[in-house]
Amino acid sequence: MFLQLFVVNKSGGLIYNQNLSSAAPRLNSNDWLRLGSTFHSLHAIAAQVAPVPSSGIEKLETDTFKLQSFQTLTGVKFVITAEAGTPDLGGVLQEIYELYTDYVLKNPFYELEMPIRCELFTLYLEELIERHSNAGGAPGGGGGGGKKPAGQY
Amino acid sequence: MATSSKSHQRTGEQAWGKISKVNAELFTLTYGAMVMQLIQDFEDVGAVNKQLESMGYNIGVRLIDEFLAKAGVSTPCTDLKETADVVAKVAFKMFLGVTADVSSWNGDGTAFSLLLYDNPLIEFVELPPQYSGLLYSNLLCGVIRGALEMVQMKVSCRCVRDVLRGDDVNEIRVELKEMMEDVMDEDYKEG
Numbered sequence: 001m002f003l004q005l006f007v008v009n010k011s012g013g014l015i016y017n018q019n020l021s022s023a024a025p026r027l028n029s030n031d032w033l034r035l036g037s038t039f040h041s042l043h044a045i046a047a048q049v050a051p052v053p054s055s056g057i058e059k060l061e062t063d064t065f066k067l068q069s070f071q072t073l074t075g076v077k078f079v080i081t082a083e084a085g086t087p088d089l090g091g092v093l094q095e096i097y098e099l100y101t102d103y104v105l106k107n108p109f110y111e112l113e114m115p116i117r118c119e120l121f122t123l124y125l126e127e128l129i130e131r132h133s134n135a136g137g138a139p140g141g142g143g144g145g146g147k148k149p150a151g152q153y
Numbered sequence: 154m155a156t157s158s159k160s161h162q163r164t165g166e167q168a169w170g171k172i173s174k175v176n177a178e179l180f181t182l183t184y185g186a187m188v189m190q191l192i193q194d195f196e197d198v199g200a201v202n203k204q205l206e207s208m209g210y211n212i213g214v215r216l217i218d219e220f221l222a223k224a225g226v227s228t229p230c231t232d233l234k235e236t237a238d239v240v241a242k243v244a245f246k247m248f249l250g251v252t253a254d255v256s257s258w259n260g261d262g263t264a265f266s267l268l269l270y271d272n273p274l275i276e277f278v279e280l281p282p283q284y285s286g287l288l289y290s291n292l293l294c295g296v297i298r299g300a301l302e303m304v305q306m307k308v309s310c311r312c313v314r315d316v317l318r319g320d321d322v323n324e325i326r327v328e329l330k331e332m333m334e335d336v337m338d339e340d341y342k343e344g
Contacts, residue, residue, distance in 0.1 A: 072218060072221055072222075073221050073229055073304050074217060074218055074221065074303045074304060076218070094222070097218075097221075097222045098222045098223060100218070100222075101218045101219035101222045101223070102219070105215040105216075105218055105219065106215070106219075112214060112215070
């Protein structure tokens with residue numbers, strides 16, 4: 001099951017955060033900002049200290065959760081966390097990137113590098129997460145609708 | 154080189170198949186109306202050219218992410234030759250439905266020309282003599298500049314040949330100015 005998603009712009013600022021499950025820890029907005037910029041720094045350090053050319057932190061697996069990060073060639077980082085044992089999150093991150101290009105970047109009122117306040121993005125993100133949770137979490141039980149976004153957490 | 158060009162062509166076809174389309178006439182006429190409005194607003198062809206370029210730039214910096222997300226070109230280009238090929242065969246195909254040819258490399262491989270034989274923007278256009286200085290498709294130059302800038306390449310683009318001005322092909326000259334180093338450097342310098 002997915003826990004949280006956050007998006008960091010190329011200068012390390014947090015531009016989006018969303019809880020994807022009621023089991024996700026509740027963070028206040030300061031915590032979120034700190035998390036975003038700390039991850040950005042660690043990502044940069046990881047890429048620099050690696051003995052071979054590296055694209056920074058891609059996966060982090062622990063006993064209780066896993067984290068996966070996807071950095072686009074333009075420098076935006078999409079980071080998702082999920083419960084331990086969730087299958088590879090790369091596909092979901094790629095789909096989230098596509099949603100971002102459609103519902104954030106194509107919104108003429110969105111300014112690049114600024115926090116994402118696009119309801120459509122959140123709506124389709126929730127739909128996507130629900131679709132994936134149904135497909136992965138409960139075999140046979142999913143598939144129903146999926147149009148209605150999961151409630152606000 | 155030839156084989157990679159072929160595979161880019163295929164990637165372009167696939168991207169074109171996936172992406173949602175809009176009626177070509179609506180697109181062409183909207184662009185025409187926009188250029189005409191700019192001419193009325195600015196009353197100076199040079200200013201219109203500049204405005205078109207800057208509008209293109211603003212499109213390019215956003216468009217590049219859609220390209221990266223959906224074109225299926227997952228690995229970064231290794232050199233400018235590959236970049237040129239990807240722009241010509243994949244990006245032009247994906248967003249305009251046509252491909253361009255890459256030609257006229259300079260000696261040290263930092264500048265090339267994109268030849269556009271079939272430009273959907275100019276389908277119905279005849280340039281009247283009083284606007285002969287107008288670079289009608291200058292928006293495309295801006296798009297290329299904006300898109301490449303987001304992937305750390307500073308380039309300059311200009312229309313050097315234009316079918317509307319009597320040439321036999323549209324030629325966009327792209328010159329690499331510099332490869333920008335890590336994006337975070339500039340931010341830290343200020344502090």
